[in-house]
Amino acid sequence: MHIKILGPGCTNCANLERVTREAAAELGLDATFEKVTDYGAIAGYGVMRTPGLVVDEALLMSGRVPTASAVKELLAPLA
Numbered sequence: 001m002h003i004k005i006l007g008p009g010c011t012n013c014a015n016l017e018r019v020t021r022e023a024a025a026e027l028g029l030d031a032t033f034e035k036v037t038d039y040g041a042i043a044g045y046g047v048m049r050t051p052g053l054v055v056d057e058a059l060l061m062s063g064r065v066p067t068a069s070a071v072k073e074l075l076a077p078l079a
Helices: 011-027 040-042 067-078
Strands: 002-004 033-038 051-053 058-062
Touching: 011 033, 011 067, 040 067, 051 067
Parallel strands: 002 033
Antiparallel strands: 002 051, 051 058
């Protein structure tokens, strides 16, 4: 599983990465993480508000930082 955190590196981006790593660990997922900070690449996913969460090239959410349990619910069907 390839997980991308989209955003300029702000606090919300760091929080999204933290809760996503936590959710992936709880699910026992073998995931690689990538930070995408290039605004052109971020816009290419259709994200207008960061942070954004992309899993295997599918945009799952953007513009907010969910809880770890909410991210877990997003990731579970993809595991």
